[in-house]
Amino acid sequence: MILPLTKDTIQVYREQDVVPFRGRVKEYAVKIKMGLVGQTKLITAASEIVRNMLKYANGGETTIEIVSRGRDNGIRLTFDDKGPGIADIPLAMKDGFSTGRSLGLGLPGTKRLVSEFDIKSEPGSGTTVTIIMWING
Amino acid sequence: MAHTLNNKKSEILELWMKNQLADSGLRDDLISNKDLRVQSEELVNALITNLNDNNINNSESPDFDKVTELLGGISISRARQGFSPRETGNFILTLKEALLEILRQEPSDVNVLFEESLKLSRLLDNFTILTFETFIKGREEVILRQTDEITDISTPVIKVWDGILAMPIIGTLDSARTQVVMENLLQKIVETGSSIAILDISGVPAVDSLVAQHLLKAVSATRLMGADCIISGIRPEIAQTIVHLGIDLSQIITKASLAGALQYAFKSLRLEVKRSALEVKGITNLQ
Ligand SMILES: Nc1ncnc2c1ncn2[C@@H]1O[C@H](COP(=O)(O)OP(=O)(O)OP(=O)(O)O)[C@@H](O)[C@H]1O
Ligand SMILES: [Mg+2]
DSSP: OOEEEEEEEEEEOSGGGHHHHHHHHHHHHHHTTOOHHHHHHHHHHHHHHHHHHHHHHSOEEEEEEEEEETTEEEEEEEEEEOSSOOSOHHHHTSTTOOSSSSOSOHHHHHHHHSSEEEEEEETTTEEEEEEEEETTO | OHHHHHHTHHHHHHHHHHHHHHOTTOOTTTSOHHHHHHHHHHHHHHHHHHOOTTGGGOTTSGGGHHHHHHHHHHHHHHHHHTOOHHHHHHHHHHHHHHHHHHHHHSOOOHHHHHHHHHHHHHHHHHHHHHHHHHHHHHHHHHHHHHHHHHHHHTOOOEEEETTEEEEEEESOOOHHHHHHHHHHHHHHHHHHTOSEEEEEEEEOSOOOHHHHHHHHHHHHHHHHTTOEEEEEOOOHHHHHHHHHHTOOOTTSEEESSHHHHHHHHHHHTTOOOOOOHHHHTTOOOOO
């Protein structure tokens, strides 16, 4: 069972919100003594999803939680937007797929970077991405 | 009421000055009493002269353009000079107190006095809000200017050797930064006729797909100028992240450290760095 220990909500609606948001994620990762590689992977993953949120959904709300599962602690990040949603999730998760003339690595890459990855989307009403990075993988 | 206040302009100013000077938070280190008096007098004049019984309910009336302009200028300049919000707010709040005090000294019915005080308060409150808005805008300008300055100073291009340029990138590489970085680099390549550029990213906290894309662009642009581009300073944790993300940097020359990149550059320019012959022979004392 996953237990949330702390919860922090941050709105990200502008490009300028990205750096402070990443800073906050890092703070929490350092707080639970996550290793440097884990931290870097988590921050990079967070950066990908938050940028998608800005680019495709004009921003949204992020939640940073410290969660525990048995002896392991981790960081759970939730990204919730009210954008156009994603019609074909398996397609969006493919390496190289992009509607934004970009590398198309954000979603699939993020999944590879973190311990747990979940995406839910409803065309027309928005997208929610949840990722967890456990300290001990 | 407007008439009453108009007749008491000088008393209002005196009382207001007294209030301001008595304030323990007075910043006589930032503004001289003489300048403060000039500012205050101008504001009292602009306010009282233009105030009438109609526009008192409407702080946005064009009659108050002069007041708004004065307040705006004062707030902005105070924001730049380093006044705190409280100190700036106090400037106008002490004026309100002075005005109400003068009004109270007039013999009049309690209800009338209450009504008039209320109107005057509302008007001055609106001016206070305006003061804060402008004050914050002033601060934001300072921040924006600093951001620009930081972008400028944090992207130096260094000529490390004939034909070799190095550019240490520090901080987050967003689209705007990349533009500046790229322009500086390309221009320096032309100026110095360099054939190798080293982009060192030791100071970049994270490389996500956006940053990677920017780096790839910078590399292609350098190549178009006929120079080679090496990316150095890829820390182990960054290397792992890039691999997991799936970014393909195989077309780019990458090195773990700036020293490694320099070595590579020397080699490709057919330069050799050697210990001096004397030292090889074991003669280390050159005196
Ligand atoms: N929050 C979102 N709302 C709507 N569509 C999204 C959202 N996030 C991703 N998408 C869609 O999924 C596609 C794939 O996203 P992904 O992050 O993998 O690639 P990208 O953003 O196009 O490129 P990259 O992240 O590599 O720069 C996007 O092109 C976009 O069409
Ligand atoms: Mg993306």
